[in-house]
Amino acid sequence: MxxxxxxxxxxxxxxxxxxxxxxxxxxxxxxxxxxxxxxxxxxxxGSKDGLARALVRREADTYLAGVDRALGAGGGDPGARLAAVADWTVRGARASPLLRAVLTGFWTERLPEPPGAGPPSAYVPAQRRADTAPLSPADLLGLVRDRARAALEPGCPQEEAERLGRVCETAVRLALSHVVAPGAPADLMLTVRELAWPQGRFSGPSPTAGGRSRPRSPV
Structure with missing residues (x-):
């Protein structure tokens, strides 16, 4: 195309x-x-600022599309699917300084100034006004949490639904911590997968129980 x-x-x-x-x-x-x-x-x-806003918004949209792909991986294993989201978050941020800034809120002098969410400029064409409302790190975290919960919730017992939301948010926050302070990818994958095991719908043998080896990265 x-x-x-x-x-x-x-x-x-x-x-x-x-x-x-x-x-x-x-x-x-x-x-x-x-x-x-x-x-x-x-x-x-409309202006260079408008171009910067659109560039930032595209990074956020590309990241969210990758989150949706990751949630579609791993079959019926919720731990693997959350680990895939975490892995995509870390890899994407390492590959793109702009995405790293979008996810963390830490902007360097090399990047466009953090775009504000004020009223649209008169110089921005009406059909592009959406570019004037970029997503904050908190916005993105909420969207990823809600996407993950929606993807994993079907069939989840009612008593587990609230915990599921907390698990999804914690998984994303763990990934962001590895973006800011990089650690071993295998440790991140293991920790995220273990989040999905304690109880309810996610019950089952621990990925480290019985001498089983550490799970491989989903990528």
Missing amino acids: VPTARESLLDAAFAALAGRPWPAVRMVDVAAAARVSRQTLYNEF
């Missing part, structure tokens, strides 16, 4: 950000790299 002008511009801006700090990224260079006119760039995003 041929990318749209908007997708090409966002790709060009992301590539430019990998090679230089955001303040040094010029709109004219982004337009040239995307092979569109500067007018098309301004029509799409």
